[in-house]
Amino acid sequence: MAVKVLFLGPLADLAGAAQMDLPAPLDWAGLLAAVPAAVALQLTEARVHVACAGRVLADKTELRALDGAEIALLPPVSGG
Amino acid sequence: MAVKVLFLGPLADLAGAAQMDLPAPLDWAGLLAAVPAAVALQLTEARVHVACAGRVLADKTELRALDGAEIALLPPVSGG
Amino acid sequence: MRDIRLLPQMFIPGTLIGPFTQANPGMGGVCTFVGEVRGEADVEALELTHYAPLTLPGMHELADGAFERFELMGLLMVHRIGVLKVGEPIVCVSAAAAHRRAAIGAVDFCMDHLKSAAWFWKRELRSDGWHWIQPRAQDHDDLKRWD
Amino acid sequence: MRDIRLLPQMFIPGTLIGPFTQANPGMGGVCTFVGEVRGEADVEALELTHYAPLTLPGMHELADGAFERFELMGLLMVHRIGVLKVGEPIVCVSAAAAHRRAAIGAVDFCMDHLKSAAWFWKRELRSDGWHWIQPRAQDHDDLKRWD
Numbered sequence: 013m014a015v016k017v018l019f020l021g022p023l024a025d026l027a028g029a030a031q032m033d034l035p036a037p038l039d040w041a042g043l044l045a046a047v048p049a050a051v052a053l054q055l056t057e058a059r060v061h062v063a064c065a066g067r068v069l070a071d072k073t074e075l076r077a078l079d080g081a082e083i084a085l086l087p088p089v090s091g092g
Numbered sequence: 093m094a095v096k097v098l099f100l101g102p103l104a105d106l107a108g109a110a111q112m113d114l115p116a117p118l119d120w121a122g123l124l125a126a127v128p129a130a131v132a133l134q135l136t137e138a139r140v141h142v143a144c145a146g147r148v149l150a151d152k153t154e155l156r157a158l159d160g161a162e163i164a165l166l167p168p169v170s171g172g
Numbered sequence: 173m174r175d176i177r178l179l180p181q182m183f184i185p186g187t188l189i190g191p192f193t194q195a196n197p198g199m200g201g202v203c204t205f206v207g208e209v210r211g212e213a214d215v216e217a218l219e220l221t222h223y224a225p226l227t228l229p230g231m232h233e234l235a236d237g238a239f240e241r242f243e244l245m246g247l248l249m250v251h252r253i254g255v256l257k258v259g260e261p262i263v264c265v266s267a268a269a270a271h272r273r274a275a276i277g278a279v280d281f282c283m284d285h286l287k288s289a290a291w292f293w294k295r296e297l298r299s300d301g302w303h304w305i306q307p308r309a310q311d312h313d314d315l316k317r318w319d
Numbered sequence: 320m321r322d323i324r325l326l327p328q329m330f331i332p333g334t335l336i337g338p339f340t341q342a343n344p345g346m347g348g349v350c351t352f353v354g355e356v357r358g359e360a361d362v363e364a365l366e367l368t369h370y371a372p373l374t375l376p377g378m379h380e381l382a383d384g385a386f387e388r389f390e391l392m393g394l395l396m397v398h399r400i401g402v403l404k405v406g407e408p409i410v411c412v413s414a415a416a417a418h419r420r421a422a423i424g425a426v427d428f429c430m431d432h433l434k435s436a437a438w439f440w441k442r443e444l445r446s447d448g449w450h451w452i453q454p455r456a457q458d459h460d461d462l463k464r465w466d
Contacts, residue, residue, distance in 0.1 A: 020370055022451040023358025059454075066372040084370050090441035091455030092432065100223055102292025102304040137309075146225035164223050170294035171287065171308030186333045197406065198358035203421060204351045211345035259344065272352060272434075273461065278425050279350070283419050314420065 013079040017043070018049065021087045026050040036079040043075060043083070051060075054087065061086040093159040097123070099131065101139075101167045106130040116159040123155060123163070134167065143167040173246035173268075174239075176231050178222065180254045185264045188250060196246040196268035203275035204266040205283055211258045217297040224318045226254075227291040234285050241318075242278040244269050249282060251292070284314045320415075321386075323378050325369065329400045332411045342397060343393040343415035345439035350422035351413040352430055364444040365403045374400075374438040381432050388439045388465075389425040391416050396429060404443070431461045 014033040024030045025055040027048050034046050043062075044052045054089060055061050055072075062072035077083050094113040104110045107128050114126050123142075124132045134140050135152075141162040142152035149155060157163050173195040175188075185206045193202050206210045209218045235247050246268040256262060263286060267278035286292075288311035321340040323333075332353045340349050342385060356365045369380050393415040412434060414425035433439075435458035442451045 018370070019439075021368060022442075025451070063370070063373060066376075068373065082372070084373070086370065086373075086438065087440070088454040089437065089439055090434065090452035091458045098223070100291075101221060102295075105304070123242070143223070143226060146229075148226065151192045162225070164226070166223065166226075166291065168307040169288065169290065169292055170305035181340040186337055190333055199355065200357045201352055201354040203426065204353075205348055205419060206340070206351075207419060208346065210347045210417065210441075264455070270357065272354060272430050276352060276423065276430070280423050280427075283423070 014037065015077045015079070016082045017047065018082065018084045020084055021090070023051055023054060023085050023087050026054065036074070036077060036081065038077040038081075038083070040073045040075045043077075047085075055085065059088045095159070095164045097127065098164045099163065102162055103131055103134060103165050103167050103168070106134065116157060116161065118155070118157040118161075118163070120153045120155045123157075127165075128132045131165065135165065139168045173248075174235060175246075176228070176235055177250045178228055178231075179250055179252050182256075182260055183250065183252070183264070185261055188248060188264060189266050192246060192248045192266050193268065196269075199245045199268040200270045201275050202246075202266055202268040202270045203272070203279045204264065204269075205279045206261050207263040207283075209256050209258050209260050209262060214298045215258060215296050216299070218262070219257070219295050219297070219302070220251075220253045220256070220262070221293045222253050223291050228288055234282060234290070237285075238267070238278045238282055241273070241281060242267070242269065242274040244274060245280055247278065247282075249286075251286065251290070253292075267280070272284045281318055284311070284318065287311050287314045320395075321382060322393075322395045322397070323375070323382055324397045325375055325378075325400050326397055327399075329403075329407055329413070330397065330399070331390045332408055335395060335411060336413050339393060339395045339413050340415065345417075346392045346415040347417045348419045348422050349393075349413055349415045350419070350426045351411065352426045353408050354410040354430075355408050356403050356405050362405060362443050363407070363446070364405070366442050366444070366449070367398075367400045367403070367409070368440045369400050370438050377437055378433075381429060381437070384432075385414070385425045385429055388428060389414070389416065389421040391421060391425055394425065395428075396433075398433065398437070400439075406430070428465055431458070431465065434458050435462045 248266040269275040397412040416422040
């Protein structure tokens, strides 16, 4: 199995896709290495969050995604 | 002709009537002397206002009502 | 669009708010407050009296103040007079604006002033007769927020 | 009464607010905010995307926060997702309470959080294609009012 990575909002444009599958297990370094470079650059910004298995990580660098997990990359939400 | 005096809200209960006619011209002292004593007592309170000819008086003791004028005695409005 | 009214009869807020919203195309949002006669124990009816030469002109002055203070596209301000049953709407204020904070702020502002600075006197009918409703200190504190 | 929804289709706020108001008998008032797609020059449509595992649970947490902070009898919170045309409602928040300040405050609170702390991403279609809408500094300032 794999880890499903979802690119939300404008990150999907940067990634050129809405999602990609990566081999499990996946940690922060593995994620940064595997996503397109433009997305990796965004991920290093504090205002971009990461959710794993339906929960936003307080510290995204602690990411540990196992087989079958879904990771969502969450850029800042749009204004009103 | 006369000056019409209207008792608004709870002042109508105190006056025993919704309105009374008083001889013109009418000033503050004349008003206090002519209305029922219970109403006169209320009128001396700062929170009771007086309108004459459709305008609330900034200083009710300056009242000068001429023939045909309408005076409204305005107790505090009710809360929400 | 500006619509300020005293209504002697029962009204259905939705029938006012729908056309009001339609009359302000291009707006970002509309905030509405509807106040109803609260179903408190023993209260059968509420009567609102007013003083015609002051009450409606006072509501128009209040609307002027709201348009000065907030960037509004429209303001609807409707207040009942007469005898109301429990659950009937007493007041409806609706503000349309390009930005939500202006719309919400204008409704808050108008409601505080209608509750403690508009010329309405209320009494409620309980099983032992009519009782005048006194001013509330809370309403005057609310009003001071806008000084 | 608590009614929290994400809607993929056009909705008419009045059809939600009427039943919501009826479902909260005895309340003193209801405050409602409806946000619409603003008719700005050149904007043809707005698309809202969300992340299902977070967005609706986040709205429920927001409702929990509103019930903790304000004395509410009911809260309706409805947000559109999908493609919207100019003039269509995006969001409707309605709060019923015994006292007006709680109802108005709850709507203000929920709207500030929905605008800058809920998981929605928006892009607008202009004649030259789709454009993502960026975060606004003003929204973050608005949110800080509740800290």
